[in-house]
Structure formats: structure tokens, C-alpha cells
Amino acid sequence: MKAPVSWLRDLVTLPPDVTTGVLADRFTRVGLTVEHVESTGSPVTGPLTVGRVLTFADEPQKNGKTIRYCRVDVGDHNDDATDEYPASRGIVCGAHNFAEGDLVVVALPGVVLPGDFEIAARKTYGHVSDGMICSERELGLGDDHDGIIVLPAGTAQPGADAVEVLWSSDEVLDIDVTPDLSYCLSLRGLAREAAIAAGVSYSDPYRQPLPEPHTDGYPVQIDGDRCRSFVALTIDGIDPSAPTPRWMADRLRASGVRSISLAVDVTNYVMLESGQPLHAYDGARLRGPIRVRLAQEGEQLRTLDGQDRRLDADDLLITDDSGPIGLAGVMGGETTEVSATTTTIVLEAAHFDSATVSRTFRRHGLPSEASKRFERGVDPQLPYAAAHRAAALLAEHGGGAVTAETVVGGAPAAHRISLRAGLIGAVLGTRVDQEEAVRLLTAAGVGVTALGDSLTLDIPSWRVDLVDPYDIVEEVGSHIGYDRIGLRLPVPPGGGGLDPVIRDRRAVLRAVAALGFTEILTLPFAGQEELDQLGIPADDPRRRLIRLANPLAETHPYLRTTLLPGLLAAVARNTSRSLTDLAIFEQGRTFLADGEQRVAPRPAVHARPDDALLAEIEAAIPDQPHLVAAVVTGNWTAAGWSGPAVKADWTHVVAFAETAAAAVGRRVTRRAVSRAPWHPGRCAELAVDGVVIGHAGELHPEVVRTLRVPERTAAVEFDLGALLSMANRSGAIGTLSPFPLAKEDVALIVDRDVPAAEVEAALVEGAGELLESIALFDVYTGDQIGEGRKSLAFALRFRGDRTLTDAEAAQARQAAVAVAVDRFGAEQRA
């Protein structure tokens, strides 16, 4: 909301020490945030001058245009008279909307127009053009570029400074009005707030309430309950050529509204001042009675902006016998628009249902000053007073007079709130004297009846936001200022603290970061193409995509089911920035469609919904697994002074999973599987306690090629939530034997496809309780072993509750080997 300060000062007498800066500060303090203070001065520098066109000659050009060579009297700036011309300047002009003798605005050489456009004398169309005759748009005054500005006769003498003629100097507060303070979408409401802030009295110019219905004027009928009241004033005898007074045009412009014609400008002016949207119909173009009703399916309306609108059965319309003539509270229709010949106006000031207006303007994409006000709530008592204020302005400046008036409908009774005065201080947490509260509420226009601690409040019609006692607390609180409230730290009852799941998640994330992985965040939107690139098959659960109704980008209309596309895009981005050694991870939710989509009910909110309804809501919300994924590429450690580079490979992403599991006291087991987007021979399924949580390995070479990520890029993805749900927070610690360690190494030859982990498990099983640790230290394939075979060398370490003899250690070793031999046909290597 833009509020010209001169206008505010017209409506309320503010003490001289309440400067614009002070006013802005006080407004901001009560929640009317002043975003900035603008000045309405001229944006033009240099000799911008009033000129009189003495003569001109139309000169057709080869390019089809006809230019005018004008001689313009610019007073003191004139060139001396010559034989050919009197004292004047020669200017070439492309417009034709002026006559000899008209007063125009001339930018002489040296003027700089908005947009840094400097005027200089130049030769054009065979003349020297010694300046420019300006249009509104060239001066930044408006959009009008159909012709140049013609000033009303007698405005000023040729040679006078045009800046003084065209711009008034005012300051404008640009205020961010929150949705609740609808009454502050008017100068009238802001003036009341200014009066409260300055501690002065305020006299509302729109006090006259809506009168009893009477239908002496233009016939109006309201169907249904979405239009509460409709005032129609018939104003006759308007001079259609009467211009808008300059002060009014200035204020409209300062408020961000274009000046169009007197009739339209007056309706806009009164809307800005009062908050009541108005509409003027050309009385000569109305056909029969006005009827307010809902649209019928298939009806159409051409709105004032020239667009044909197909109407919805939920749209509220203003109609006459010809059909729809306006979208109620949103925009008028073209057929009854006031024009340059209108002498009779039917002026509408009505009160429309806010939700209806809101839906209609959103449906048709037609936000307007009127719809914004109706959506937030307009004073229901206001239509009559606003209509008469507009009529008075039209009478004063356009010569019209109200000849008949109709009032249909009415306003609701004043809302009444009862509360204990003590509630105000109790909620604010500071002492508020009843006297102070009553004073502030009275200044806001609230009628206060106090009976002891009990306040009965009659809410003024414009305060549609004051509904229940807490609204009154805010009204008082915002005006006394929250700085007055002291500080108190509330004490919880105990038993809180960090949820174990959050603590464990933190442990996992910190562990993988310590391992060397860098966390990134990406946007959680997905596209089918990304899944195609990963080679994810059609029946894969990761294809159970949830689509957004209004996605931000048509390429990514779904929610992600895997974190890998985001990470791989980040690999590409980093690589393109020459950051090629990468170990990155992301954690976050993914979204899986449940198959059949259920509708989430929306129970009433006056009480807690019953458990069945809450369960129904819950059932409509799909699974959102919290995953973590990592990608490595390039070097794990770069070549350095201490050694050569270590290439990042599949082992590092497995280490990621193992580190994550270890952070919550768990071990990951692995087995080879085939799954997109991994290399079929280099993909491990990850499990904890037999529960599969994810996969790790090298990416499929096709995927690497398609995504143009470096070869041998490796990735892991698993269900972090599932891992955390299996966290082991205790563990067991036994007696630590001080006796010597017995070392036994064993090399076993097995088929190449036998997993090392299974051989190890067999050895562990056979070795018995004396085994303290086992470690695979060598894998060998080659001629000595034979085709299709491999040798696995393990270091077995035994320890007992006494010093083990060589025989005992050897026996344990043989027992271990025996199981491996039995299970895999392992051969012991000499």
C-alpha cells in the first residue's frame, strides 16, 4: 500500500514534530512495516520547458511516416527571429495530437530524461530538431505514448519551468500491510493509525453508515447471499471532457494508479481513501435492472482488459438484461465501460463475499486493487458513504449531480467481544493497566464498556480482523509495544533431551564426514529421464514416482525416489569446475507412491479429530524413506610428497557404509548382486542382521558413459532410517586375556567365485572360542593355483585363558581349515 503523506495529513492533523520519518518509524513499530519512503519529485534534469506550438507543417516521408516540423515558442529559450520564422525553436515531432496554439512540454538540448536519455540538437528529416516535444512515457509520468502531452490552456507561460507544472513534491510511504489489517488498505485506516501513533484525535470522514434499503434509483436485485449490500447512485449531467484535477492525478500516480478519466479516477481515488472498491457504469449502456447472481456454466464476459473470460458457476456476476457486465469485486465488463461521451453514470458500491472474490480472481488470474480489498475484508457499513464521497467529487470536478439512489441489502450488526481485562496482561506477560487498554481500544474505534474486570467491546465495522479475545490482546500489545515485555525463560518439566534416533543420525553423519566424505544438499525433484539414464527398470520400486500438480520445472515434475541422480549431477558440476577428486554424500527423504492414492480427509478444527480420522489422514501420506547416498570419483588421496595417489573406487563406498554402521554399533554384511545403476560384477547388497538396507559398488559402464562422469565412479545408497532403527547402543565387553598370542597363518585355494567373506565365516566357525581375530591378508590368482581358482591367505590369532601350547594352536587352526575344506572343497596351500 502506497500512502502519499500529503493525503494522510489532509485526513488527520499531525503535530509538526511528527515528520515523515517519525511516522514511518511509528507505523513500522505497530506492524505496518514501511518498506521505504519515496519522493515524487521529477526524474528529469535540465531545461524542461513549457512551449507553445506557433506553427507546424506536416511533411510526408519516404518511410511512410508523416512528421511535423514545428516552430515552438519557448520564451527566454527562443532563438532570435529570422526572416522566415518569429522568435522560436524548430522541433521535429512524430505525433499529431496537437494543434497550433497548444501548450506542450519541450525538452531542450541538455535535458536528461529517465533512462539516461540525453537530448541534443540533431539533424533529422532535413531539419535541425532543436529539442523534443515529450509524451507522458518519455517523462516517466505514465504509460501513455499515443501522443505528446498537451497542457490545458493557461497552465503556464511559454518558457516556464515544466517540472513545476508536471510534478508535485510529496513523500510516499510504501507499507507492507499484513493480511489481517485490511482496514489499512485505505488512507482512512492509515490516518487513524497515524492519529493513534501521534496521540491526536481522529475524525473519520466516512462515518455515515449504510442506511435502510430504498429502491428509488436504478433497479438492483441480489440473488443468493454472496453480495451483502449494493448501493447504486445515478449521477447525471457529467461533462465528459472535464479533466481530472492535477492534485488527484498526482496522488493516484503516487499511489501507483494510472490516471484514466475523471469518472474512473474518482472511483479509484475514493477506493484508495476509504477502502471501498467502486465501479462506474455508463448509464446509457446499461440494459434493464442490475442483477447480482452466480454465473451459469458456459457464460462469457469480455472484461475491461479486453480479455474474453469463460465463466465458472462459482463466479459472482453483475448482470443486466444483456447478460454479464462485470465480475463482482474483480473487474468490470467492456460493454458498459464509461467513455469519452458518458454523461450519466451508475455508480456501484457493493459488499461481496471475500472467499468468492478470492476464488474468482485467482481462477481468472485477475488480481486487482478491488479484489485485494474484498479478499481481505471491506467495512460492510462503508458503501453508502464511499459512493456519496465519489458523487461529491464528480459533482465538484465534472458537474454531475446525484439524481437517484438505490440501496439494497444491509450490514451485519456490530460484532461484540467480551473478555477479562486481565487476559491482556497475562498473555503479553507484562502489566497493562485497564485504563491504558481502554484508551488504546477507544482510539482504535472500539466501543468499550467496562464492568469491573470485565470488558464488553463493540467492534467497529471496519475492524473485520477483531474476532476473539486474543485479537484484542494483539491490538493492545502492538500499540503498547513489545519492548515493554520482560524476559523469562520457561522451564520444561524434564524428561526431554536428544531423541536417540537423532543422536544416532548425528553420529553416522559425523563418522562419514570424518572418513572423508563431504555432505551436499540438492533439490528433491526428479524426472523420468534421470531414472532412464541410470538404467532403472520399469518395475523397480524407484519408478513409483509421486507427481506434483504444479512442478517448478517440467523436466522435474516428480519427487525423488533415489538420491543418486542429484549426487551424480553434483559430480558433473564439480568436475566441470575442475574439482575432480570427489567423495560426496547426501542424506534426506525420498518419496514412494503407495500404489492407489488415497484422499487425506480434512476434519473440522474446532476440536481434536478422532483417532480414526487421524489414521485416515496418515494412510494418505506416502512412505518417505530417509536415505543416505555417497559417490566417489577421481583420487581418494591425491599424489603427494609422501606417496602416489590412491584411486577412489568401490572399496571407498563400501567403507562409507561400514563406517556408518559402525557408528551405531552395527556390522554390514555383503553379497554380490546385480542391480541398476551398478556394474553387475561389482555390486554389493548391504545387509544388517539379514535385513537388506542398500547397495554399494562401481557404476555400470553404460551409466558412466551416459552421464559423462569419470570412469570407475562408485556409489552407495542405503536406508539410513532402517539402519538407525537397528542401532545397537550396548554391546558386550569380556575378560581381556593377558596371555601370549599364538599366530597361525593359513592359505586356502578355492574356486574363484567363492566369496571371501564366506570362507572367513567358515574358518571362524571351525576355529572355536580360542580365535581372537582373523584377517584376510592376501588374495592370489595365477599359474601356481590353476585356472578358475584363487588363494586366500588368512592370519588367525589365538589366545586363551592360559599360555597356549604349539599343539593347541595347531589343533585350532586345523579345526578351522577343516570346516572350510568341507564347505568349499578348499585346498590348503603349502
Added chain:
Amino acid sequence: MSGPNDNFDPKQVAALDPTAVDAAVEAALAAIAQAATTAELKAARHDHAGDTSPLALANREIGALPPQARKEAGQRIGQARGTVARAIAQRQEELAAAELEEALVADRVDVTLPVHLAPQGALHPVTTLIDEMIDVFVAMGWQVADGPELEAEWYNFDALNLAPDHPARALQDTLWVDPPSAGTLLRTQTSPVQVRALLERGVPLYVISPGKVFRADEYDATHLPVFHQLEGLVVDKGISMADLRGTLDHLARAMFGDVETRMRPHYFPFTEPSAEVDLQCFVCHGESVGNPDRPCRTCRSEGWIEWGGCGVVNPRVLQACGIDPDVYSGFAFGMGVDRTVMFRTGAPDLRDFVEGDIRFSRSILGGAR
């Protein structure tokens, strides 16, 4: 010179001659002194104190002397051998010390060399900041609550006093799951978690809910369609705005040191009264205001930084959760985590938060690597 062994051959026992002993000692001391290394000293020990050294040989001759001569010779040889042994020990110590000194010098490394044991990992600054904020509240005994990001419309709007045609719904451009009539959406705020906490945990309740939120918003340097909020909610008996102010002030001090907060009236459907909370600039403490010589980039010389929204829980929200607003009252607050990271670190562009350039997360490691 008498006794049974009178007939010893003086030539055979010449080693016992005092002059010869003195000479041997002298030679030994000279050799010891000349030894420049422990290896040379070892050789000198062999030559002058070893089994075949002159003094050792002389010692062996003592037994051949007449009894009356043995004592004197024994003393002489003993003293001589003692002198040599002490000299060797002393020299050994000197040489060992010198050699250690040399070895230590030779062993020295450039301790400023980079060490590359593993790559440098890092958490995202948003994760780190959320953890820090969680710790502030957990230390006071609050709980942390989590909830779905794809949420039911009822939790995100209706229960928070935003009726279907409420104008404030339009303020938060919502990303809807298709079709919108199914009533599910991407949560526009973390407040639905608070409703869930009220329904599930009941009162008294002291809870924060950090997490991702979604808006159909621009994607530019100062807007993200997906960002992070941290909201807090207290519902208990006798809670007022003083508790809210005290809590926000405590959070501000815990995170930014000696700063204040202030509240300005504002509007949110789920709180009444509502306010915006500003943080006093933790860099200039307001000294840049009206002081063009000392501009402050952090607060743009305004002295205060817009931090978040807050207010007293609207009684209608409590009603929707089955809590009697005549008995219980509460407050709620929320702030943008990404924005907090931004003004705290000076990060200029929100897009960097979600584009995955590893330099972003690593920036807060003190410039390592």
C-alpha cells in the same frame, strides 16, 4: 726383594715397571681422548683396556711377583686400570651425547608438510547449524520432533487456522501433490510437526522441529524453493510473551554472543498476537547505523537483522489439537536456517547451498585443502 720367588726374571715382568705402567696409562688416555666416535672409542677400549692390553697383561703378571712386591704392584696396576676405565666411561658419555645430538639434527622433518591420510570431509553448514541450535534447546530440556515432508493439507493449513479460502494461504505458494484434491502437499513450514507433537505427545510440551520446507518460489540468489526452518513450540500453563522473548533472547545469545532481540508486530494465522523477531547485529552491534564511515555488510548498516516470526499460539490451533485454551497457553517461533547460515557466514548466494560444489561445505573447515 726376598722370599721364595727371588729368582724372577726382571725382563719378564718389565710390564710392572712403574714407568711402563705410567706410559701405558698415558697412551691409553691419549687414545681415548683421540677417539672421535663411539666406534673409535670401542677400538681404543680394546687396545688399552681389553684382555690383551698392556695393563691387562701387567695385571696378569702380578701373581708372578714375590709376595712382598705384589701389594705395591697391585695397587699401581689397579689405579692405572681405574684411570683408564673412568676415562673410557666419560668419553663414552660425551660421544654418545654428541652422536644423539647429531642424530636428532639429522632426523628433523618439515613439520609444515601437508599430511594426506584421508580426504577432507565436511558436513553441510545447514546440518551443522541445525545441530548447534538443537543443542541449545536440548540443554534446556526441550525435545526434538521430526515429521513427514510430504504432508496432509490438514496438518499444514487447516489445523493451523488457515481455512480453505484464507488469504494467507496465497502468501505461501504451495507445491501440491497431483491431484490437489487428494489433500497432500509438500509442507510449506515445519509447523505441521508441531501439530503432530501436540496430538501425539500432549501437554506440557517443549519441542523444536527443524527440517526442510517447500515453496513454489523463485530460484535465485535470495530464494530457494526448498529450504530449512527451525520452529519451536511451548504449550504449558501460564505461558506468556515474556517466555517467548526470554527464549528467543537466550537462543540469540547462545548462538551469537552478547546480542539482543526485538519483536515487531506482524501477522501469522497460527499465532495471536504475532510478531517478527529481529536479531541485533552481532558484528557491529548497531554501531554502523547512521555511521557511513563504518558500514556493516552483515546488517546492511541497519543494526538489526530480520530473523524469523513468532507469537502466542492461536487458541484455535490448541482447540484443533484437543487442548483447552482456557487452561493452557503457548508460544511458537520459527526461523530460516539457510538465511541464518547466510548472514552468519557471509555466503552471498543461496543457490550455492543446493548446487553441491564441495567448496561450499568445506568452506567452514578453516580453509583446509
